[in-house]
Amino acid sequence: MKYITSIILLLWFPTAALAVQPAKHYASDNIIEPFNYEGIRLLPGRWQQQYEDVKEFYLSLDPNSILHPFRMRAHGRAPGKSLGGAYGGSALGFGQWLAGMSRIAKVTNDDALKERTLYLMNEFGKTIEDDGFYGTRSRERAPGHYGYDKIIGGLVDVYEYLGEPKALEYLDKITTWAEKNLDRSNEYALPREWYTLAENLYRAYELTGEQRYYDFAKVWDYTHFWGALAEKRDVFGEVHRAESHKSYHAYSTINSLASAGQAYRSTGEQRYFDTIVNAYDWMKETQMFATGGYGPEESLIVPNGMPEVLMGIRRGEANVDVRFHFETSCGSWAGFKIGKYLMRFTGAAKYGDWMERLMYNGVGAMPPMNDYGMIMYGSCYNTWGARKFHSTVWFCCQGSFLQTVNDYHDLIYFKDSKNIYVNLFVPSEVDWDSPDGKITLRQETKFPESNRMTYTVKAAQSSRFGLKFRVPLWSKKGMTFDVNGEPVKVNAKPGEWAEIKREWKDKDIITAKVDLHIWAEPAPAALSPVAAMYGPVVMVMANARDEEELMPHEGGISFPGDWISYHKNISMDPGRQLHSNNQLRPFYEMQTGEFYRMYHERFGKKFIPWDQFEFEGDWESNSEGRVSGKKGARYTAKFKGSTVVLNGFRHMDSGIAEVYIDGKKVGDADQFGYDNVHVGRMDQRQVPFRWWVEDLGVGEHALEVVVSGKKNANAGGRKFNVNGITVYP
Ligand SMILES: [Zn+2]
Numbered sequence: 001m002k003y004i005t006s007i008i009l010l011l012w013f014p015t016a017a018l019a020v021q022p023a024k025h026y027a028s029d030n031i032i033e034p035f036n037y038e039g040i041r042l043l044p045g046r047w048q049q050q051y052e053d054v055k056e057f058y059l060s061l062d063p064n065s066i067l068h069p070f071r072m073r074a075h076g077r078a079p080g081k082s083l084g085g086a087y088g089g090s091a092l093g094f095g096q097w098l099a100g101m102s103r104i105a106k107v108t109n110d111d112a113l114k115e116r117t118l119y120l121m122n123e124f125g126k127t128i129e130d131d132g133f134y135g136t137r138s139r140e141r142a143p144g145h146y147g148y149d150k151i152i153g154g155l156v157d158v159y160e161y162l163g164e165p166k167a168l169e170y171l172d173k174i175t176t177w178a179e180k181n182l183d184r185s186n187e188y189a190l191p192r193e194w195y196t197l198a199e200n201l202y203r204a205y206e207l208t209g210e211q212r213y214y215d216f217a218k219v220w221d222y223t224h225f226w227g228a229l230a231e232k233r234d235v236f237g238e239v240h241r242a243e244s245h246k247s248y249h250a251y252s253t254i255n256s257l258a259s260a261g262q263a264y265r266s267t268g269e270q271r272y273f274d275t276i277v278n279a280y281d282w283m284k285e286t287q288m289f290a291t292g293g294y295g296p297e298e299s300l301i302v303p304n305g306m307p308e309v310l311m312g313i314r315r316g317e318a319n320v321d322v323r324f325h326f327e328t329s330c331g332s333w334a335g336f337k338i339g340k341y342l343m344r345f346t347g348a349a350k351y352g353d354w355m356e357r358l359m360y361n362g363v364g365a366m367p368p369m370n371d372y373g374m375i376m377y378g379s380c381y382n383t384w385g386a387r388k389f390h391s392t393v394w395f396c397c398q399g400s401f402l403q404t405v406n407d408y409h410d411l412i413y414f415k416d417s418k419n420i421y422v423n424l425f426v427p428s429e430v431d432w433d434s435p436d437g438k439i440t441l442r443q444e445t446k447f448p449e450s451n452r453m454t455y456t457v458k459a460a461q462s463s464r465f466g467l468k469f470r471v472p473l474w475s476k477k478g479m480t481f482d483v484n485g486e487p488v489k490v491n492a493k494p495g496e497w498a499e500i501k502r503e504w505k506d507k508d509i510i511t512a513k514v515d516l517h518i519w520a521e522p523a524p525a526a527l528s529p530v531a532a533m534y535g536p537v538v539m540v541m542a543n544a545r546d547e548e549e550l551m552p553h554e555g556g557i558s559f560p561g562d563w564i565s566y567h568k569n570i571s572m573d574p575g576r577q578l579h580s581n582n583q584l585r586p587f588y589e590m591q592t593g594e595f596y597r598m599y600h601e602r603f604g605k606k607f608i609p610w611d612q613f614e615f616e617g618d619w620e621s622n623s624e625g626r627v628s629g630k631k632g633a634r635y636t637a638k639f640k641g642s643t644v645v646l647n648g649f650r651h652m653d654s655g656i657a658e659v660y661i662d663g664k665k666v667g668d669a670d671q672f673g674y675d676n677v678h679v680g681r682m683d684q685r686q687v688p689f690r691w692w693v694e695d696l697g698v699g700e701h702a703l704e705v706v707v708s709g710k711k712n713a714n715a716g717g718r719k720f721n722v723n724g725i726t727v728y729p
Contacts, residue, residue, distance in 0.1 A: 025209040027268025031347030032414040032421060034340055037106040037161065039431035040409045043444065046588070047359070047426060051405040053368050055104055058097060058402050063116065066090045066097070067123050069136035074127035083373070085393035091136040092147075094124065096399025098154030104406050106161035114162055121158050125170045132177030145194040145220075148178045150399065153200045160207055171204060175216065184219055193252040195222035198259035199337075202266040214266060221263070222256050229282060230274040236302055236674050237714055247302075250295020251327045251396075254283070255334035261341030276341055280351065290521045290531035290538050290598075291365070291587065292335060292357030293326030293379060302674045304650060305687045306523040310383045310599045324378025329397040332363035333404045336411060343414060343423070349470040350495040352423045355411050356472065356536045359424065360448060363404045365538075365588035373398055381598045383529055388592045412443070419466035421497065425453050425514070436463035439504070448516065448537045448586070455510040462505045468497040469512055474535050477515040484509055518584075520602075527645060527692055527728070528602035532584055539584040540596035604729040606641070610722050613637040617707070624649050624686075625723035631709030633720075640700050641727035645692040651675050653717030659693070660704040666693050668708065672715040689721075698729070 042048035064080030069091045071078035083089025090097065101117040104110070128134045134151070135143040143151070152171060159167035186194055201217035204210070225248070228235040235248075257279050264272035286303045287294045294300070296309040309322050335358045342351040358364070362379070367388055369375045377397050380386030392398070413430045414421040420432050425447040431440050437460065445453040455467070471479050471492045478492035481500060492498035500510065518539070520530040532539040590596050610625045617633030619626045625648060626635075646659070650673025657669050669691040675684075707720045 025206045026265050028265050028273070028345065030344040032416045032419075033344060034410045034414055035430060035432075037103050037406075037409055040107065040413065041429045042408060043427035043429060043442075045427045045446075047364055047405075047408055050364065050366075050368070051408060054401055054405045057369055057373070058101070059113065059116070063120055063123070066094070066120060067127075070094070070124055070127040070134075073136050073138070074129070083394060085373070089394045092395060093150065093399025094120075095147075095150035095152070095154035096396075096403055098124075098151075099157040100399070100402030100406055102154075102157045102161040103403065107406065107409050117158065117162065118164055118166075121155070121164070121170070122166060125166065128170060128173050132173040132175070134174050134177070142181065145182055145192045145197055148174065148182065149193065149197050149200065152204065156200050156203050156207065160203070168208065175213070179216060186220070188224060193249070194220055195225070195256040196220075196252050196259055198222075198256075199262045202259070202262040205266055206262075217259075217263070217266070220259065222259070225253060225256065226260050226272070226275040229276075229278045230271040232278055234303075234714060235282070248300040250298045250300050251330045251334060253300060254294065254331070254338070258334060258337040258341065261338060261345070264341075264345065273345060276338060277346070280338070280342060280354070284354075284524070286524050288354075288524060289325060289381060290357070290523075290533060291326065291361035291379065291381070292354050293328065293331055293362055293381075295327060295331060296322045296325040298327055302684050302687055304525045304673055304690065305684045307526045307529060307690075308684070308688065310381055310523060310529055321382050321384070323380075325381040326362065326379045327397065328366055328376060328379045329363055329404050330400040332358040333400040333407070335362065336404065336407045340410070347416075349421075349423075349497045350473060352470045353473050353495075353536070356424055357538075359408065359411065359426075360536050361538045361587050363401070364408075365586075365590075366401070367592045369398075369401070375401060376592070381531075383597065383599045383601070385595055385597050387595055388590055390592060413441075419468050419499070419501075421468045421470070422455070423470050434459075434463040434465045434504075436465075437461045439463055439465075441467075447514075448535050451514050451516040451535075453512045453514075455512070457504045457506065457508040457510075459504065459506045462503050464501075464503045466499050466501040467504070467510065468499045471496055471498050472514060472536060474519065474533065475515040476517070479515070480513045482511040522602075523599065526690055527643065527694075528605065529599035530602055531599055534584075534586070538587045538598060540587045540590060540598045541600070542585045542590065542594065542596050602728060604641075606727045607647075607724055608637060608639060608727065609724040610635075613722070622721075624721055627719050627721035628707050629655075629717065629719040631707055631718075634704060634706040635722060636705075637703045637725060638700060639703060639725060639727045640698075641729050642696045642698055643692060643694045643728040644696065644701070644703060645690050645726040645728075646705065647723045647726055648689040648721040649675075649723065650687045650689045651717075651719070651721075653715065653719055654689075655711035655715055655718030655720055656708045657720045658706045658708050659691070660706070661693060661696060662702055663704075667691075668710075669705070669720075670712055671720055672712050690726075 042051060062080055065083045068078045068080055068082040069089065098117060098121055101113060105114040105117055133139060133142060135147060151174060155167045155171040158164050197220040198217040201213045204213040205217065224238050225235060228238045257276050260272045260275040283294060287300055301309060335354055339351050339355040366376050370390055373393055374390040375392065375397055376388050376390055377392040377395065408426065412424045412426050412428050414423055415432055418435055420441060425445050427444055429440060429442045431438060440458040442456045443453060447453060469479060471494050473495045475494055478494060479498055481488050481490050483500065488500060490498045490500055516535045519533050521533055522528060522530045587598065613635045615626065615635045617628060618630040619628045619633060646669055648671060650671055652675055654671035659666050659669050671689050673687050675687060709718055711718045
């Protein structure tokens with residue numbers, strides 16, 4: 001009944017109806033909120049250009065071509081011709097295109113675009129059969145979870161952003177079909193991607209209050225994976241125990257966390273909140289590259305396995321390198337959404353870090369699409385060098401590209417009733433209803449090519465509110481602020497919000513500066529390889545093919561000054577200079593086909609093999625080095641350097657050893673790890689063990705490693721192996 005009333009209301013007052021405060025169909029409040037594509041404009045700059053290019057590309061497509069595969073299935077004939085490609089052009093991404101177009105129409109208030117989006121949706125609607133069957137193929141090859149998810153995402157967006165009630169009619173029809181026909185066995189990590197379905201169904205519930213969507217969303221609860229994260233169990237332990245699968249599909253598994261986020265919003269259950277909060281830490285610690293990207297070969301990586309996916313997979317066999325390391329557009333889309341849920345529910349500034357990285361090094365570093373709609377599907381980070389290249393036509397990433405570049409609008413600012421929050425340093429303007437009336441905040445900057453941002457307040461009245469800035473984690477010295485030319489003292493700790501609260505007036509100008517500097521970030525759970533960073537931007541070594549191994553390491557990199565001109569030698573290590581044609585350049589600047597290197601071996605590496613050590617007790621030799629399961633068995637070695645890494649291999653039957661340096665215990669090294677993981681080209685059957693101690697001081701040190709006879713709860717044995725040690729100066 002409520003449903004019918006709201007439709008009538010909407011028809012009667014098409015715009016006013018949306019302004020009416022809807023009944024509350026959610027259980028968890030937001031601490032802070034994004035602007036939800038309202039009152040925000042990008043100003044000229046690289047990322048505005050990217051957004052405009054992608055938008056223009058999609059708007060140039062002939063609606064008849066977009067609709068072609070749906071009309072052909074339904075009517076056996078259709079005007080125009082399909083866009084071509086393996087999936088008939090729009091078949092795979094149609095829902096994403098609807099979603100992207102309606103959000104862009106919301107941002108731009110563009111009536112022509114709105115009309116076009118509604119035309120596409122309504123024409124699609126005409127191809128839905130009476131029983132709700134839809135799609136581009138026969139009933140025998142009906143849309144599965146994957147197709148349904150993308151379409152309902154589009155319909156929910158048309159309803160939310162364009163206020164078009166027809167969207168709910170179609171949603172109702174195809175959901176009737178999906179409720180009857182979608183397989184609900186929810187087998188563990190099947191490639192159907194059923195576990196991403198909940199998000200848009202819970203959103204449908206939030207927008208309509210219809211219990212039916214809530215109930216259907218519940219069906220797709222990803223108990224295994226979300227539960228493992230919520231309870232901080234080892235997620236790879238879960239996958240190992242499952243019979244038929246040895247890994248998780250990266251994009252969809254991570255995207256399912258957005259479902260957990262919306263599940264928290266809808267149900268208020270703490271476990272969903274715990275899932276996404278813990279997932280973020282787990283991602284950062286084990287899965288995330290410096291770019292914010294994840295999922296080489298579209299798989300999540302066993303813990304500690306990241307460095308190997310950057311090198312040759314089978315150690316020394318370059319021809320089995322992974323093809324790409326990050327499904328860039330879809331992966332960024334998932335990251336943006338999860339980042340927003342985290343920020344909404346916690347109000348914590350630190351989650352802006354991931355969005356920022358993905359903006360500059362993920363989707364924001366994608367080259368333009370070509371005329372045939374091909375894009376860079378995956379980004380490559382191989383240590384031995386890589387290039388950006390176009391692949392795939394009319395695939396998932398084409399669909400998400402439109403959504404992702406438009407999402408820049410929704411990431412820059414957040415708000416609550418008393419404060420406005422600047423999350424990203426992107427040229428833009430935002431209108432906000434401050435406690436004392438409407439204000440406009442304008443942000444002008446060349447960041448990240450400059451460390452300085454200028455903000456101008458436009459307001460008809462003076463307004464008291466807090467202006468809060470995310471102090472980036474990489475901005476080690478915090479941030480400094482001037483208001484109308486006068487320095488103001490502000491508490492600005494990295495990873496938190498810096499707040500200036502006062503009575504703001506028209507034409508107030510705030511200048512903010514961040515601490516942009518070069519730093520190095522290692523791959524997760526490793527000391528090396530490292531990526532060179534300038535603030536949030538991953539810098540790659542261009543034209544580096546012929547150069548001998550030269551490695552940025554934090555202490556040895558001197559500030560590259562005006563790196564944007566990139567014509568200078570950069571001193572990577574005292575006494576050594578890069579070849580004059582080697583430059584560090586922002587990854588986002590690299591063009592398709594240009595050669596670059598993103599990850600580098602840390603400087604000064606020296607490997608000492610096990611055969612130079614002294615062994616005591618029972619040790620056996622094998623292909624990996626030496627191994628012992630006897631409590632008290634030990635080895636000793638001498639080395640010169642301030643950092644030492646114990647090398648060996650992780651196994652499921654490995655235990656713990658005690659590590660002493662210069663006679664003093666420095667820790668317990670746990671060698672347990674999942675082995676026998678083999679997905680596509682990613683042979684992770686043998687994951688290296690790396691355990692290190694830093695800051696030992698220069699000079700010679702004595703290492704002693706003693707098999708303790710202990711193990712962690714997951715481990716099947718107590719063995720400890722050694723292959724050698726790696727020493728850094
Ligand atoms: Zn994709």
